[in-house]
Amino acid sequence: xxWYWIDRITVFESQKRAEAVKAVTxxxxxxxxxxxxxxxxxxxxxxxxxxxxxxxxxxxxxGYKEKVVLAKIPRFTFYEVDVVPGExxxxxxxxxxxxxxxxxxxxxxxxxxxxxxxxxxxxxxxGQAFSDQSLFADGDMLDMMRLFRVFEVGxxxxxxxxxxxxxxxxKEEP
Amino acid sequence: xxxKEEIFEGVKNALVEALAVDDDEVTPKSTLVGDLGxxxxxxxxxxxxxEKAFEIKIERGELVPDDIVNDTEEKYVKDNKLxxxxxxxxxxxxxFADLSSFEANPMVQxxxxxxxxxxxCYIVEQKLNPQP
Numbered sequence: 001x002x003w004y005w006i007d008r009i010t011v012f013e014s015q016k017r018a019e020a021v022k023a024v025t026x027x028x029x030x031x032x033x034x035x036x037x038x039x040x041x042x043x044x045x046x047x048x049x050x051x052x053x054x055x056x057x058x059x060x061x062x063g064y065k066e067k068v069v070l071a072k073i074p075r076f077t078f079y080e081v082d083v084v085p086g087e088x089x090x091x092x093x094x095x096x097x098x099x100x101x102x103x104x105x106x107x108x109x110x111x112x113x114x115x116x117x118x119x120x121x122x123x124x125x126x127g128q129a130f131s132d133q134s135l136f137a138d139g140d141m142l143d144m145m146r147l148f149r150v151f152e153v154g155x156x157x158x159x160x161x162x163x164x165x166x167x168x169x170x171k172e173e174p
Numbered sequence: 175x176x177x178k179e180e181i182f183e184g185v186k187n188a189l190v191e192a193l194a195v196d197d198d199e200v201t202p203k204s205t206l207v208g209d210l211g212x213x214x215x216x217x218x219x220x221x222x223x224x225e226k227a228f229e230i231k232i233e234r235g236e237l238v239p240d241d242i243v244n245d246t247e248e249k250y251v252k253d254n255k256l257x258x259x260x261x262x263x264x265x266x267x268x269x270f271a272d273l274s275s276f277e278a279n280p281m282v283q284x285x286x287x288x289x290x291x292x293x294x295c296y297i298v299e300q301k302l303n304p305q306p
Contacts, residue, residue, distance in 0.1 A: 071218065072216070074192065096226075097225070099222070099225070101218055101221075102222075104219075104222050122215075124215065124218060
C-alpha cells in the first residue's frame, strides 16, 4: 500500500506556501471500512494529506537534505467532517517557521472553496541522530515530489522555475 | 527591551499554547516536564514559539546540550549517567539551571526534566540582552 494522501500539488512556492488537491474516491479500500455502506473520509487522513503537502515544502526548503516528519499537531479544528467519495478537497499550507531542527506550518482544508478545517502542524527533521533508522529511504520524499508533479508548478525563491535536483540543468543557448 | 514581567508573560503565553495548560498553572518555579506535562517534542514547539514571540534565535542544544547527552564515547556519559566531566560541562552550558537535585543522581534522561519556566525566561533575557 502506498501512503499518499494527496493526488497532486498545484502550487509550490519555495519556503512560502503550497496547495494540493485530494480527490476522494470509492476505489480507496479504507472507505469501505470507514464505514461499511457509509463511506466517510477519515479526518486523520485529511491531516496526513495536509502534512504531506507541508512536509514536502519544508523538505525542499532545507535543500532536500533532511527527512521531515510530522512531530506534533498543536492546533487543528474541523468545521465539517462529512467528506464523502466524489468530492475534491484543496489543502493550503503556509510555512511559518523553518529552522535547523524543524518547522511550523499554518494549514487549511477547503471543499468547494468553503473552509473545512484549519490548524497548525509542527515538523521535525530526523537529523543525523536517526540516520540509521529507516522510517523511509533517502529518495522517498523526492520521489513523492515528482509523483505529485511539484516540478511542473514549483517556483524557486528567486521566482524562477523550481528544478528537479535529480535532473541536470538545461543547457544555456550559446 | 521588554521588562522581566513582559518576558514572563511572553514565556507563559508560549507555554499555554504549546502545552495546552491554564495560565495559572504557569509559575516561575514550574518545571516544564514534571509540572506542565511537556514531552521532548514539546520543547521544540516551545523554542519555535519563543523565537517568534521575541524575534530571537535559540540554537539546537541550547536548552539541553544534545552533544553531551548523546555522547557515545563515555567521555560525558557512562552507564546512562553523566560523568564528572559531563556534569562540569553541563554546569557551564546550562548556567540557568538549578542542578542541585539532579547532581545526586545524574541520569542523563532526567536532564530535561529540571528545566523550569524561570530557566526559559533567563534564556530569553540572555538573548535579548546578552550578559557576559
